[in-house]
Amino acid sequence: MARTLITCGWIVSMDPALGDLQNADILIEDDRIVAVGRQLGAKAHTVIDGRDMIAMPGLVNAHLHTWQTGMRSIGSEWRSGEYFKYIHGDMATRFGPQDNYLGNLIGALNQIDCGCTTLLDYCHNITTTEQAERSIDALEDSGIRAVFTLGAGKLSPAQEALEPFERRVNPRDRVERIRKGRLTSDDARVTMALAVAGPHWAEMGPTRINLRLARDLGLRSSSHATKRPALAIDPRGYFTLLDEKLIGDDHTIVHGNYLGDEELARLVDAGVMAISTVQCELRAYAADPLVWRVRALGQIPALGVDVEPTVSGEMFREMHVALLHAQSIEVRARAANAAQNMPPLVSREALGWATIGGARALGLERQIGSLTPGKKADIALLRASDLNLFPVYDPIVSIVEQAGPGNVDTVLIDGVVRKQGGRLLFPADVLSQRKRELQESAARIMREAGYVAAA
Known part of the structure; x- marks a missing residue:
């Protein structure tokens, strides 16, 4: 049994029973946290010196199309229509198994580098099937904790005419082969998990088939709810799915x-959780992200990045933007006497959205999301001595309002150190080669699509 002891300057546990601790320790046995507290007096095979660091739960990115990593930032000036035109309408149809592997590997490693320990990869x-297998290979090779969320792929225009997206189902044999x-x-x-187009994007027949397939195989499911009612395939589709009990706390x-x-x-x-990708939504939608409304209904929000072709892939920024936007709504609501019964929105809540909220959305709340003994040892350590954080008065506020990926010194996933001393422990020579291959992959795909990225 391998034992690791982390000596911490601060511990932000996100466990109400533990609270926040200063000058305390975390004891890990194999892949799990076994004790959190002061003067544990435990012997360990490995001691990590985090006396000038803040220990926190690893961040949870609850929604990312990781396969798009090679197109990072090409669409930062786009709006929603251009994203669908260029990425889904063309480039996506040109991906092969190795293209998916490279995007998923580099994308997942970046998440670890940025302090994120868990990722829902909406693929x-x-x-x-080979494309799915290589996508999974990449997640496993990276060392990240991931929920591989398998979805139906994009087809060429000729194929799309024969099999329209709104009528497509996930091939049962492919899903079963991977699940079993x-x-x-x-x-x-x-x-x-299973990606389901949902009633905004698909007819109810295929939607029912996909959801029943997920239930048959014991899989959670997820769908995009993005369209105005006038543009949705079935604007009352979610009501129908609720009435038929096809979605609940597994969706x-x-x-x-x-x-x-x-x-x-x-x-x-019904227990359906909402995942907001606030950076993307502020740029693409003419309606507010759900964070404030979901909070008012008593549900903890969850956050994700969504698409790196248009926004930053790091969860510190997503968390901060989500908090700022929700606080802006709060200010206006209180000015109109419309939020008097709601508690003030503070930084601790926002960190909860990016940790325990994401864990709950992924069905992993009993495993991750807080530094609770018995949970998985998924931990990020931030250097409190860095100039943009020093001096630290309230570590929660320092994390949410000031911190970024550059402050992430150490990351553990399943008790395994994946980043230390500010550097990923993934083999440097392999990473350099895979980065070159990703750049070549993206260049080929964009060239075939006739798209010229800005110089």
Whole structure:
């Protein structure tokens, strides 16, 4: 049994029973936290000196299309229509198995580098089983904890005419092969869920088939709820799915900016969790992110990055932007006497959205999201001595309002050190080679699509 002791300057546990501690320790045995407190007096094989650091739960990125990593920032000046035109309408159809591997590997390693220990990889460009397998290979090779969320891939225009997206279902044989093969365990570091187009994007027949497939195989499911009612394939589709009990606490919706109050309330009441990707939504949608509305309904929000072609991939920024936007709504609501019964929105809540909220959305709340004894040892250590954080008075505020990826010194996932001394422990020579290959992959895809990225 391997034992690791982390001596910490501050511990932000996100466990109400433990609270925040100063000059305390975390004891790990194999892949789990076994004790948190002062003067543990424990012997360990490995001691990590974090006396000038803040220990916190690893961040949870609850929604990322990791396969798009090679197109990072090419669409930062786009709006929603251009993203769908260039990425989904063309580039996505040109990805092969190795393209997915490279995007997922570099994307997942970046998440670790940025202090994120868990990722929901919404992989909705899969057209072959091999492409799915290579996507999973990358997640496993990176060392991240991931929920591989398998979705139907993009087809060429000629194929799309024969099999329109709104009528497509996830091929049962492909889903079963992966679920009954390498991702059969729900306790592994990489697990599985099913991406479902949902009633905004698909007809109800295929939507029902996909959701029943997920239930048959014991999989959680997730759908994009992105469209105004006038543009949705079935604007009352979520009501129907709730009435038919096809979605509940095993389903998440992503975005949901245009959902009506009754619809959102029913979803929340059924246990469906909402995942907001605030950076993307502020740029692409003419309606507010759900964070404030979900909070008012008593549900903890969850956060994700969504698409790195248009926004930053790091969760510190997503968390900060989400808090600022929700506080802006709060200021206006209080000025109109419309939020008098709600507690003030503070930094601790925002950190909860990016930790325990994400864990709950992924069905992993009992495993991750807080530094609770018995949970997985998924931990990030931030250097409190860095000039942008020093001096630290309240570590919660320092994390949410001041910190960024550059402050992440050490990352552990499943008790394994994946970053230390500010450097990833992934083999440097392999990483350099994979970066070159990713750049070549992205260049080929954009060249074939006739897209010229800005110089």
